[in-house]
Amino acid sequence: xxxxxxxxxxxxxxxxxxxxxxxxxxxxxxxxxxxxxxxxxxxxxxxxxxxxxxxxxxxxxxxxxxxxxxxxxxxxxxxxxxxxxxxxxxxxxxxxxxxxxxxxxxxxxxx
Amino acid sequence: xxxxxxxxxxxxxxxxxxxxxxxxxxxxxxxxxxxxxxxxxxxxxxxxxxxxxxxxxxxxxxxxxxxxxxxxxxxxxxxxxxxxxxxxxxxxxxxxxxxxxxxxxxxxxxxxx
Numbered sequence: 001x002x003x004x005x006x007x008x009x010x011x012x013x014x015x016x017x018x019x020x021x022x023x024x025x026x027x028x029x030x031x032x033x034x035x036x037x038x039x040x041x042x043x044x045x046x047x048x049x050x051x052x053x054x055x056x057x058x059x060x061x062x063x064x065x066x067x068x069x070x071x072x073x074x075x076x077x078x079x080x081x082x083x084x085x086x087x088x089x090x091x092x093x094x095x096x097x098x099x100x101x102x103x104x105x106x107x108x109x110x111x
Numbered sequence: 112x113x114x115x116x117x118x119x120x121x122x123x124x125x126x127x128x129x130x131x132x133x134x135x136x137x138x139x140x141x142x143x144x145x146x147x148x149x150x151x152x153x154x155x156x157x158x159x160x161x162x163x164x165x166x167x168x169x170x171x172x173x174x175x176x177x178x179x180x181x182x183x184x185x186x187x188x189x190x191x192x193x194x195x196x197x198x199x200x201x202x203x204x205x206x207x208x209x210x211x212x213x214x215x216x217x218x219x220x221x222x223x224x
Contacts, residue, residue: 004154033211033212035214041216042201042214042215042216042217043155043201043203043214045211045212045213048211056211059211091154091155093155098143098160098162098205099145099157099160100155100157100212101157102147102154102155102156103154104152104153104154105154
């Protein structure tokens with residue numbers, strides 16, 4: 001596609017429920033990144049996929065968070081047993097060379 | 112480890128005035144440096160980037176930034192601010208291609224008429 005697409009744009013979930021956030025990167029981009037942006041905070045790195053290499057999961061805050069990237073394209077970020085502190089905007093970015101292209105994000109609210 | 116400091120959380124400038132947003136980084140080798148802008152409810156848009164070469168880089172929307180190795184800085188400038196420049200600005204640093212970028216906490220720019 002022309003840009004990085006994220007869905008849903010907004011998600012409200014009850015505490016304890018699981019959620020899945022989707023990222024559809026720009027076609028041909030080999031690298032895909034997930035970041036989290038909490039209110040008043042900068043961007044916190046979560047996970048990075050590069051081609052067929054093992055992902056860099058060093059930023060995942062707990063084992064409730066996981067992500068996969070199928071066929072080197074679409075990625076899903078899953079948060080299990082959501083907590084109120086998980087409320088944030090989750091941003092996906094993709095790149096071919098240097099300089100990310102970001103999606104518009106998914107705003108997650110845990111109530 | 113890489114880190115980025117944006118000392119100013121908020122900056123207010125008058126429309127038509129000049130702007131400088133500060134960014135200091137910590138990185139052991141030659142950094143790759145970026146400035147992004149985020150309008151409310153939007154994703155981040157790349158303004159400009161520095162990899163090597165000329166230390167003064169030009170970006171979109173009339174922005175420029177200067178890499179100063181001796182000061183570990185990469186400040187963003189614009190000679191004349193427009194009301195539409197009101198947004199949040201993020202500085203980021205990375206290593207070679209493929210490594211994650213580390214972002215600063217952001218500077219919120221307000222433009223008064």
